[in-house]
Each structure stands twice: as structure tokens, then as C-alpha cells.
Amino acid sequence: MRTPPPRADGRRRPGRVVAAALAAALAVSGVLASTGPAAASPDANPASSQPGGNPHQVLGVTPVTEVGSFGQQVTKVVVEYAAQVDGGALSPQMFRVEDSGYNFRFDPASELGNLVDRPIADVYTTDDPARLLERDRPERRGRYVVLELADDPAGGWTVITSLCPTFLCSVRVNPDQLTQVTQLDDVVGPRGTVVSAAAPETPHRITEESIDREVDQFVRGSLETTSGELLYDYRLPEHYNPHRRYPLVVALPGHGMGYDGQNRGVQLASDMLALAWTQEEWIGTHQDVIVVAPQNRRIGKAAEGAQVVELVEDFTERFAVDRRRVYATSVSYGSQLMWEAFSTRPDLFAGGLLTGGFPGEADEFAPIAAAEVPMWITHGTGDHLLPVANARASYEKLVAAYEARGLSKKRIDRLARWTEYGDDAFTLPDRHLAAAPTLEDPAILRWLLAQRG
Template sequence: MRASHRRAHPRTRPLAAVLAAVLVLGGATAARAAEPPTADRSARHEVLGVTPVTEVGSFGQQVTKVVIEYPTRVDGRRLSPSAFRVEDSGYNFRFDPASELGNLVDRRIADVYTTDDPARLLDTDRPRRPGRYVVLELADDPNGGWTVITSLCPTFLCSVRVNPDQLTQVTQLADVMGPRGTVVSAAAPQTAHRITEEPIDREVDQFRSGSLETETGELLYDYRLPDRYDPRKRYPLVVALPGHGMGYDGQNRGVQLASDMLALAWNQREWTRTHEDVIVVAPQNRRVGKTVEGAQVVELVEDLTSRLAVDRRRVYATSVSYGSQLMWEAFSTRPDLFAGGLLTGGFPADADELAPIAAAEVPMWITHGTGDHLLPVANARASYDRLVAAYEARGLSQKRIAHLARWTEYGDDAFSLPDRHLAAAPTLEDPETLQWLLAQRKRS
């Protein structure tokens, strides 16, 4: 399971200036200095297309495979990882300045095989079949291939988007042979091929886009129904509330699905360790303030529960960073709607928000990183303490309070990448927290 480095929509047009610089530098490397011998010097180099395959993990979306299209069938038995080179940007928006985007790093190829249709990668990990597509399986490595980049900075906080010019490129270092020993494509160690096709992402591609006209304006969202959705059944609904940078800024539609695992974990058994079918919705508010956006989240929940097969006793919310403000607002104004919440790396609650939550006894599990560099852990811990105090003021037993209010503080060693603000990473990597949320039910 690629829990820490997993990987929505890189586009495929080259950045001309960056590419030119990359190719000039690349041509000077020893790896490209000598052309390997070919079985047929008259054979042409024929790469028809390059398709990236991405996955989303704890810290965001990353290119994990590259599919090369050839004109005729390839002999998979003759393929070797050493026959190819894959490079990608080493930039990670969480740590690096945008100026690092054009710096390429090598991606290690762990496996190589053929398939007859790249679409098989949507539901099969390694669809090995005779065919004219060569799949390069990349080793799990946090260095390189991240698809989310810094976007607009309308305030002191920047937005992020999926890179429309993903820098993934592949070079064929040796001949690619056909089943009869003919050369399908001659080696071309000085030619780097950029992405030409739309990406394949098994989880992101299952989401649908939607919009809702609320009392305060349009709310964009993405949602996913269970694979075997049956309108006669009733399913839990998880509302994933993303961070500030994932709000809609006019050019980053759907980035909240690619930034981390907040929305995607709930339909993957390797993350939940359950066979539960879940409806997930990830709103992308325009970041105009928590009062407006909290009300929009409430309207969205009411709309979906009226149209879809939602179990009204099992409506949950989970959040990252700024999304916590919307959770506090929605839970305190309409606690009747929610059966529980998982709040990670968030803002503190306002003083007037805790009493309504305590009165309705809405279970909440709050997690935070000790070394959070954006939102001090002391403020989050203080909100937890005040929530416990609100329950104590109502006379609840310590056992009952322990069920309704949970706190987990993650030390630096719990983070596999150095973003201690993203407490969602270690939180979602622990199936216990996901299972706890899905186990909550409203009593009436």
C-alpha cells in the first residue's frame, strides 16, 4: 500500500521553454551519450503516445506508471527496465518554491510489461497482456512526479491546482522488439517523449462533478457513488472539507481530490479495512468565509440526502486545515444533520460553537501534529479541552465523554514527509480512525 506517497488531472501540453532546457541538459548526460546497437538500423523510432497513470496518497497525487503506445504488438519477454528512462519534476508544492518545477529527477522503473488496453489500469494493478502498450511501473518514491502545483495567490495564502503541463517524460534507450524478433521501435536515447494523452487515475476518475445553487451563490463539488450503487439501499455519506488552497479559485476545478487522501480513502478497502460502501462528496467552496460556506455545506448535505440513497443516521464530515472551520460552523448550527466528525490539523472552535455540539452529543475525533508550523497545536488542544468541559458541564460521565470527544497528537515521526501541518496523513493512514467514524450513528 502506497500510504505515504500516492498520487488528478495533469494535462499534456509541454512547457516549451522548460522542455528545451531539459533536453539540452539531458543530451549532455552520459546516459544519452552512446546509442545502443539496434537489430535493424533502418527501423524507425515509433512512439505513438505517452499516457501517465496517477494515484493519490496521503500527501497528494503522483505519477506512478507511464504507458507507451507503439504501432504494433511488443514482445513483453524482451522488455527490461534498463531499456527506458523516466524523468519528472522533483518539485513538491508543500516544500519547494515554484522555481524548482523545471528541475527533473530520475524515476526508478520497478517493472515493465505489455498490455492491450491502458483502460485496464482503471481496475487492475498489473494487467499483463500481449499488446502494443508498454507499461513502466515506477518505484514508490516521494522524489518526483507530484502533479499538484502552486496556483494563484489571491491572499497571503496560495491556491493550488493540478499541473496542466506535467513534466513527466520517457526516453527509450534500447530497441523495442516484436514477437517475431523485428524492431517495433529503434532506440533513441537522445529523444525524450512528453505526455500526449489524458491521465488515468483509478480513484479520481470515479468522481463526478456537480454544482448547487445555494442561497449565497453557486457551490461546486465532486462526488462518488459506490461502485454497485443501488437506490433501494441506504449508504453513509462522508463530506470531505478540504484546506484553504483547495478552494475554487477559477482555474483549479477538482483539485481537492488530488491534494491528499481526504476524499478518496473512503472507497478503498486498503485504507478503511472494511467492506463498507460509502457516498463521498467533496465541496470546493470559493473561500469567502466560514459562515457563508458552513451554510452552503449544510445546504449541500440536505440536497444530497433528498436525492440520493443516504442513510440520514450516518452523515459524517472530515476535514483538513481550513475545512475545520466549516465543520465547526456546520456542526454547531445544524448538529441534527451529523453523526460524527474527524477534524485534522484544524483551526480552534469559536467559543459559541461548542455548547450546541455538546448538547447534541455529536462525536468528534480531533487530530493535530505537534510540530504543525501553520496552526499551533496548543489552540487545537484547547478546543478539545473546552469541548470536554462542555460535556462535563452537562453532567456526562467520563466514559461517555471519552466516546464523544477524542484527541490524538502526532509527533514528527508520524509524518513520512516533512509537512507536519497535514495531520490528515497519519490520521487516514490508521484504519482505526476511519472505522471509528463510520461506526457512529445518530440515536434518533
């Protein structure tokens, strides 16, 4: 089985997701893009909400999430106490973490309340949970206990079905993530005094906003276009310099991540489509990139494609974008917007990475070929939603458009690429999400970033 690239700490990224019914997988192809605070646990004591209250009490629970190939999952949990904890006296066996085993891609919503155990791989203390935004293991003396969960795809997924206005659904970040922690043994301080007594019958639910190192770096924005307001999220390089020029990657997500009125920002946490480009371990090289992830209302291919064009034009005017290095990448429905934008304004784009997508239309291949915009199309052989034969036919039509212009085979092979993934290329059996094995290959990402308009 193919595994995602290793993280900076050497651990493999959690695999994300399984096969979906038609409604769910077309609805997404693909969050807690950041979860909102859940209701306080039933045992919450107002007197203990600040340090110095009842010491025999968990003061708060903060989820830490990470986005991998198949989506966002709770990967750590931070438990807050009223006094400093002796980290040397901690062990994973002192706690139990549970979470919903529900996965919107293949489970009915009725399964949401069914909890599964999340094995704990490591436990340590820190003085500030915000340090997790910078380091994987910020171990320090403090009153926060970090429970690092084992790399396991069972449980903790943060996406739930949002709306199904037709046979297509949309998804959202669960505003009431069911992650809960139970303290099975006494937690003690440096001098052996009990900071919090064991309470094996008292689970503690999430009380704080989630922490996600990559998602939290994105900034929300909106643009008034000729077709109405377009919502988007973007991220500038850490040391952004307006006097430099940076490549721009436009991430076009699946149908279900379009804005439905209540799922703002879900396109970031659905998969690695937007986040891969800012992480060296995913792109395989240090490269500062501007990323923008539009969240179109689903108003139709032509209108949404035009909005993408307007967004690119806006970003190239407002930010230090290298106009010769504007790229697009897509999942499922997002391919429709790529075909539309590339065929109507090929002058704007230096290349595209189209994964698990819809076929192009007859009049779209010639303009792309005339402008010689490089495209790499990938698809899963076992895609149960969009037949691989249609995607392969689009690649062949694109090649034919180049042949009609008299280009050599060598030149065509540089401009039009095709990769078909067998079932064994997917770490979890959602064969529709060709973005997973595609983005797990740094060579493909580097290929896109090497293109010049």
C-alpha cells in the first residue's frame, strides 16, 4: 500500500478516508478547518475555569488537528490542569481518548454518535498549547498535558455531511466534534501532590478552539465578481516580501466544498489540495508559494470559471505574484473550473494539475493546445464516480489538439501528461480521490512548479 510522505518528525501522515456513496463523494472529493468550541463537559465546574480553582478538575480540552491526503483528523488532544504537572509521572495508560468513528464518505449520519477508542502513542507536558503551531513535540514543564494519538485512520475525522439540496451533498467542519478524554489515574505535580484525581467514569469533551498548524495560517477573504461574491482563503509565504515575485497556486476543490451558507473554509481541510504547496515535505523542495483556495457557490461551470479568472487577476494585482508562474490544481468538480478557465483565459496560467476530474468539453482542447498550457491529468482506475475512460479520452483529445498543430511527440509529452492509479496506489479505498496519490508524489508537484508561462 502506498503511504503519504513522512512528516518532518519522521512519522507517516495519517491516511484519510474510504469509498463514498455517490452523494458523498461527488459532494466532496475530497473539515475541523478549525472546530468551534464544543459544549462544556457535563462535569464542568465554573469555579475551576481559571488556574487556582478546584485542582481536582480538568479545566479544558483542546483538539489538535492535521490535514493529510484524505482529510483532517484529530491527531493530538491537550488537557489543561490548574497546576504544573509532573511529566515524568505520566504514561499513555493514564488516559483514554474516544472519538466518533463516523466517516461521512461511507457512513450514514446515524453513525456519528458511535465512539471508538483512539490509541495514545505519547504523552508529555507543555506550558502553552500554542507551541504546537510551531513544533510537533514542544515538551516543557507546565500544566498542559499533550496526548499524542497513534497514527490510525479509525476515528477522529472532522468532516460531516452538511446539506443535500439535491442528490449532491456538501460537507462542513463538525461544530461539535465528539472527541473526549477520560483520566483513568491520578495526575500529580512535581512534588507528588495530586493535581487531578482519577475519574474513570467522567469523560471530558472539547472546550476550546482547535489548533491546526497549517490551516490556521490561512486568511479569509472575499471578492465581488461579475457573478456575485466569491469567498476564498489564502496564505502568503512566512517571510513574504512585496519586492519579490512568488508562484501562485489556485486550489479548486470538489463539489461539496463549495460554499453552501454554513460550511465556510471546509475546502482547506478536505484533503491536501491547498495545504501541500506550503510544506517542504510535500513539495520535496523549499519553495515559497502563494496559495489561494476559492470556495465558489455552486452557480454553474461558466460563472464559477469566470470567478476564478477574476480572482487570479485580483491576486496578481494586489500581491507579488510572478505572472509567469500561475498554476491551478483541482479535485473532482474543480476540474470543470480548470477546463473553463484554461480554455477561456489560457494566457493567465502556466500549468495545471487535474486529479480525478470531469472530462473536458469539445471546444476546450484547442484553445489550451494553442496556448501550450501544460496539464498533468491523473485518475484512479477504480474511480466509482467518474469513469476513468472519460478522463483518458480527455487526455487523448488534448493530445490530438496538439497533433493537429503539428507538434512533435516529444513536445506533446512535455505539455500533456497522464497518470492512471490502480487501487493499490490508495492508502484508503476512496478510488475517486486521485488527488491523494498525486499529491503524495513530490515529483509531480515539483513538475508543476517548474512550468513557466
